[in-house]
Amino acid sequence: MSDLVVAHLYPYEMNIYGDTGNVIALQRRLQWRGLAARVEPVSVGEEYDFSGADIVFGGGGQDRSQLEVAADLQRRRDAVHEAVAAGTVFLTICGTYQLFGRRFLTQAGEEIPGIGVFAMDTVGGRKRMIGNVVVGTPWGDLVGFENHSGRTRLDPGQKPLGRVKKGYGNNETRRDEGAVIGNCFGTYLHGSLLPKNPAFADEVLSRALRRRHGAGFELAPLDDTLERQAARMAAQRP
Ligand code: GLN
Numbered sequence: 001m002s003d004l005v006v007a008h009l010y011p012y013e014m015n016i017y018g019d020t021g022n023v024i025a026l027q028r029r030l031q032w033r034g035l036a037a038r039v040e041p042v043s044v045g046e047e048y049d050f051s052g053a054d055i056v057f058g059g060g061g062q063d064r065s066q067l068e069v070a071a072d073l074q075r076r077r078d079a080v081h082e083a084v085a086a087g088t089v090f091l092t093i094c095g096t097y098q099l100f101g102r103r104f105l106t107q108a109g110e111e112i113p114g115i116g117v118f119a120m121d122t123v124g125g126r127k128r129m130i131g132n133v134v135v136g137t138p139w140g141d142l143v144g145f146e147n148h149s150g151r152t153r154l155d156p157g158q159k160p161l162g163r164v165k166k167g168y169g170n171n172e173t174r175r176d177e178g179a180v181i182g183n184c185f186g187t188y189l190h191g192s193l194l195p196k197n198p199a200f201a202d203e204v205l206s207r208a209l210r211r212r213h214g215a216g217f218e219l220a221p222l223d224d225t226l227e228r229q230a231a232r233m234a235a236q237r238p
Pocket of ligand 1: 016061064093094096098149
């Protein structure tokens with residue numbers, strides 16, 4: 001019996017800088033509370049019904065990998081929009097985050113179409129944005145690692161995930177990071193994000209658990225001393 005179903009989008013193509021650690025963190029944080037998640041891979045060419053998923057996760061990838069999955073993601077466009085509108089929880093990192101915008105124009109000049117969940121466009125630049133990031137969000141400071149050529153511009157009405165305190169985030173100039181619409185999150189933070197940001201991991205889990213099991217569902221607290229130590233270390237790195 002699983003308490004939650006986690007759909008893992010393109011686990012082979014879109015998985016860099018430890019992104020799969022996010023899925024493991026979701027599973028473990030449930031397990032430590034006597035709960036369980038079933039992880040279902042969603043691969044290119046396979047049929048998948050998003051209405052059965054509570055959380056959909058998609059990691060980062062090189063431009064080439066993004067090109068490999070782009071057509072398959074297009075074919076799922078309506079299904080993903082419906083799931084977002086229905087309140088399914090999504091966490092998309094870097095390469096998948098970019099594909100949840102309208103388009104990514106790569107540095108090589110290829111246009112990779114996105115599915116337009118987030119009101120934003122991404123354009124590749126020559127200088128890569130690499131390094132440790134600290135972002136102020138409603139769930140406290142998130143720490144992570146970024147490595148991307150794409151500069152993302154949110155439309156004026158598109159809410160970011162947070163404000164950059166260290167690093168680049170969406171682009172070099174605006175200090176915004178990631179995007180949020182309802183229960184759908186996008187971010188440039190790898191590294192993995194959820195193991196060192198336990199409050200945010202629990203936010204993702206709580207949203208999904210409340211939607212599935214009722215608004216009163218409360219996660220039991222965990223001892224996050226080690227996780228907080230990891231976050232402090234990451235925040236101090238240059
Ligand atoms: N290929 C994209 C870029 O360079 C995304 C990279 C990533 O997922 N880290 O912008």
